[in-house]
Amino acid sequence: MATDTSRKVVLASRPTGIPGSSNFRIEEEGLEALADGQVRVDVTHLSIDAFIRTTLEEESYHTPVPIGGTIMAFGVGHVRESRSAGFAPGDAVCGPVGARSVATVPAGMLVKADETRAPLSARLGVLGLTSGFTAYMGVRHVGFVKAGETFVVSGAAGAVGSLAGQIAKLDGARVIGIAGGPAKTKHLVEALGFDAAIDYKGEDVAARLRELAPDGVDVFFDNVGGELLDVLLDQIRERARVVICGAISQYQGDMSQGVRGPSLYLRLAERHARMEGFAVNHFPDRYGEAEEALGGWLARGEIRLDEHVEEGLERFGDALGLLFTGGHTGKLLLAV
Ligand SMILES: NC(=O)c1ccc[n+]([C@@H]2O[C@H](COP(=O)([O-])OP(=O)(O)OC[C@H]3O[C@@H](n4cnc5c(N)ncnc54)[C@H](OP(=O)(O)O)[C@@H]3O)[C@@H](O)[C@H]2O)c1
Incomplete structure (x- = not known):
């Protein structure tokens, strides 16, 4: 059910080893009216990626997250509301939405996904x-x-x-x-x-x-x-x-x-x-080539990627920890 607030995962403390839920907390944020060019997305799944661990340090190749800052993550979901001509309510999309339940982002950050070709979560896995x-x-x-x-x-x-x-x-x-x-x-x-x-x-x-x-x-x-x-x-x-x-x-x-x-x-x-x-x-010039090859193999059943899905934003920290303990097989996802 649509709400007028979003829940997000913020960094509570910098982990000293394998991250866990105690390093994060959930905060609620109100949803403001969309500005021109913005799109609002109900996020369904987040990709739990190793680079997220590096953003938790004070110095990092990937942009570091300050204490209290929202965790960066790629995700997929459906458009709730749009003020961009390129997106309409119901569109399936993926992009760097951040670790939150409802994302409000510039349209340019999102890519449309064709759910008739592959399940939406594949946009974070085989096609991610x-x-x-x-x-x-x-x-x-x-x-x-x-x-x-x-x-x-x-x-x-x-x-x-x-x-x-x-x-x-x-x-x-x-x-x-x-x-x-x-x-x-x-x-x-x-x-x-x-x-x-x-x-x-x-x-x-x-x-x-x-x-x-x-x-x-x-x-x-x-x-x-x-x-x-x-x-x-x-x-x-x-x-x-x-x-x-x-x-x-x-x-x-x-x-x-x-x-x-x-x-x-x-x-x-x-x-x-x-x-x-x-x-x-x-390799941005080769994204199209990669999508075509991977999409073809996926459609023909020549490639597979099992999914391990953890449930709920509260599980974010423990889910991230699984990457370092080997507690999953295939693609690690968080259902929001
Ligand atoms: N270059 C790029 O642009 C790029 C982009 C995305 C990801 N990556 C890199 O790709 C790698 C895999 O990422 P992923 O997202 O696909 O994660 P993943 O392979 O799904 O999960 C990480 C796996 O690494 C293994 N592992 C963890 N700590 C280990 C250790 N100390 N020694 C040996 N194995 C260990 C674990 O499996 P076991 O149970 O086998 O230990 C764990 O399941 C990471 O190094 C990531 O940084 C690079």
Whole structure:
């Protein structure tokens, strides 16, 4: 039911480790009359993304949130009211709406979604900027994976990792995923069609990788960083590509002063290999291409991304914490 107030998640205290609900509080805000060019959206789902954790620090690559500030998040929902010619009540939309139940934003921040093509939540997953588009850019335009190559992805059972592995597989690579726990490795092989998976919590990753890829790794798509990056650098092949998508093992604390970096980076020189980082927003010219490819695979049932949905804005902090404890598989969402 439409209300004349919105509920929003604000930062109550900066977390010192894994964030939880005590770091946030819910505030109500009144809804004012729309200005020209604004659109009001009833938000249904928020994307719980790793970058949100970095915005909770005083210094951050992504704009830091002040204490008492509203948390930044991407979301989807339906237009309640519009003073923009491009949007009408009932339109399904997605965009950076913030962690709130009702968002009032400039029309230019929103993109319309066609719910007849895919469920609206897919706009945060397979067809989402921070999941599908990110995986697509990393595999196709940073890793340049080729058929027959050996592709390894860390954080493999999460949103970006699940999709990166499946895209590399569609491009003809042999795909090995690294994830925490037997349920996740089983999911990678049996549900997502990965060729093999390594449980970094229960297995010796270096030894298992030598068994599974005795000739070495052509492309490593890294979501985790830290020690795992060194383990992989030691096993890259000549002319390998190491794709730095993220480093979730390093996101707690002030990252502006540095994180645990690779000590085996000379393997790059020894093996004429390349390590390249990227952010998805470096590729705006390729969003259309990514949407077409991902939309086609989704429609043909060639790609899938399971969803883990937490319920309620009050659960925001605990939901964010799941990214760091591995308590979800696939895309992590919050139903508002
Ligand atoms: N470059 C870009 O533009 C861009 C855009 C979006 C996301 N990203 C990056 O992509 C990565 C994945 O993001 P996502 O949203 O798809 O999250 P996600 O993979 O759905 O969730 C994160 C996963 O990381 C694993 N993990 C957490 N802490 C770990 C640790 N210390 N060691 C090993 N694994 C750990 C957990 O799985 P386990 O159970 O397997 O531990 C967890 O499920 C992040 O690094 C994120 O920053 C980059």
